[in-house]
Amino acid sequence: MTGPGNYVMSTELLKLIQKYDVQGPRYTSYPTVPHWSSTFGQSEFKTTLESFDRNTIRPLSLYTHIPFCEEKCYYCACNVIITRHKEQADLYLGYLKKELDLVSPSVPKTYSVTQIHWGGGTPTYLSAKQIEMLFQEYEKRFSISATAEISIEVDPRVTTFEQLKTLRTLGFNRISMGVQDFDPKVQLSINRNQTEEQTIQVHTWCQELGFTSINMDFVYGLPFQTREGFEKNLKMIVALEPDRIAFYNYAHVPWQVPYQKFIPEHSLPTAELKLELFQLALEIFKDRGYLPIGLDHFAKMDDGLVKAFEHKTLRRNFMGYTTQKNTLLLAFGVSSISDVETIYAQNFRKLSDYYKALDEKRWPVMRGCVLSLDDQLRREIIMNLMCYLEASIPEMEKKFSTELKQLEPMVSEGFLTRSPDRLQVTELGRMFVRNICMVFDAYFQRQQEPSKRYSRTV
Ligand SMILES: C[S@@+](CC[C@H](N)C(=O)[O-])C[C@H]1O[C@@H](n2cnc3c(N)ncnc32)[C@H](O)[C@@H]1O
Known part of the structure; x- marks a missing residue:
């Protein structure tokens, strides 16, 4: 990117966009x-x-x-x-x-x-x-x-x-x-x-x-x-x-x-x-x-x-x-x-x-x-991510270990940081919050086929 931007549209960033620009919910509710x-x-x-x-x-x-x-x-x-x-x-x-x-x-x-x-x-x-x-x-x-x-x-x-x-x-x-x-x-x-x-x-x-x-x-x-x-x-x-x-x-x-x-x-x-x-x-x-x-x-x-x-x-x-x-x-x-x-x-x-x-x-x-109890827990995490770009880990450590594992590539890609007690979305990750939330969306994860209902995430 040229001009006053902090970001340079590097090949790396282009690759991330290609990887994460998929169809996904906007999470105005959970379940959607x-x-x-x-x-x-x-x-x-x-x-x-x-x-x-x-x-x-x-x-x-x-x-x-x-x-x-x-x-x-x-x-x-x-x-x-x-x-x-x-x-x-x-x-x-x-x-x-x-x-x-x-x-x-x-x-x-x-x-x-x-x-x-x-x-x-x-x-x-x-x-x-x-x-x-x-x-x-x-x-x-x-x-x-x-x-x-x-x-x-x-x-x-x-x-x-x-x-x-x-x-x-x-x-x-x-x-x-x-x-x-x-x-x-x-x-x-x-x-x-x-x-x-x-x-x-x-x-x-x-x-x-x-x-x-x-x-x-x-x-x-x-x-x-x-x-x-x-x-x-x-x-x-x-x-x-x-x-x-x-x-x-x-x-x-x-x-x-x-x-x-x-x-x-x-x-x-x-x-x-x-x-x-x-x-x-x-x-x-x-x-x-x-x-x-x-x-x-x-x-x-x-x-x-x-x-x-x-x-x-x-x-x-x-x-x-x-x-x-x-x-x-x-x-x-x-x-x-x-x-x-x-x-x-x-x-x-x-x-x-x-x-x-x-x-x-x-x-x-x-x-x-x-909402079931599981829906309520997931909603809390998704809404915290959507509102504050963060979520508390102790609440999810045991129950959501699969999701935390699934997030590891996004942590390496710099979308979020993980400290012992919380997940924090970075400035780069701001554009990909919906992708991060999708990991916690049990209904989205259960889908066999990629969804064609939603708008693109990027
Ligand atoms: C319900 S509309 C009402 C606005 C009002 N009727 C007007 O046109 O000034 C609320 C807002 O939703 C946003 N919006 C509507 N369709 C959209 C779309 N396809 N993608 C993103 N934002 C959209 C627009 O910014 C719009 O102003």
Whole structure:
């Protein structure tokens, strides 16, 4: 690698990339979704929620999925519905209300909501009035802590000052905006025309309105990204000084996301170039005072994500990284995923199935997972690696001796160090954390064939 990088793209490093650039999970859960069961449904989920002591006080995290977007971005692997028929949102909000009516009585009244997140799709597909109405539905049913972290994903192309003002008045204090890449050629290839002015405008409004943390999403590995173009991109990012940067590795899974077929394979950067882009970003962000968090996030030292990293309360889940490890995460809306102690539950992915279940007064649960003791131990190790790039050995010495042996080549290759009491991922290993986690993934290890479901690890 040339330029300010510490790494030289040596033949040795190229060999490592060739060896480790395989398809693998992103570990937003463990076990990963393909290993959940469709026999898990309403009764398993309801019984779990109702088994909790109704007299204790516990923190709750509430996620709401708003699936609508006005246009399809070709790279996007999220569960979205493209429509400009805004009345669809009214219908959807009616069903969200039905879901809240069905589920909320099973949640102890003593539980306090310390975290709220609305994701998508594009939550600012909703008008200011719809946003207000939806938020009130939550206020009616849950007790929301005065210090709760309340965040929302916005698309600067469709977000107005009026919406942001309403959000701030309701108590939203964190914003996450999608940018992806500033380069018009890259934007054209992913069908996302977003001017620099649009991004700056929404960012300025958020600052004026006093949102306490502003996150921006970027993706590396997108079509036509080059080192030169990307360096420019990175300089524009740091000039805006967002509090957090989510810096995602592009997951190219056209067999799952048909629109990604519009992205020609030849336009995608090679694994070597992706590594170069990531290393460049790592340097520039660190240089500007951002702390790398986990796999793909960066935060300014005074941001809550850094505090959560220091206090070991980070949580990796379907939203990426969040700051509150021990909350019960309840999710509402089509395709959304709840993460409650030792279970995961996912709602129907198709809108028609989600609506049908609610019309029949059933919880719209499509599948889920009850974690065994072994799953729980492995999840702890994988999540520690994904959040803190380390794991404690005494916890695993006996039970995971095979895995520790399997890691030896990665130790020799410099991805991690092993001291008597812990595994520590190195700067080089940061790019290969998913490969390290895969060693502890019992389901992945049991597979006979290499998996074709997942995105590539590098
Ligand atoms: C659910 S999207 C919502 C963003 C919002 N709708 C917007 O477009 O501005 C959240 C983020 O996921 C990331 N993302 C979506 N598809 C991805 C993919 N295939 N690979 C990597 N990151 C992806 C993008 O950075 C995106 O901003």
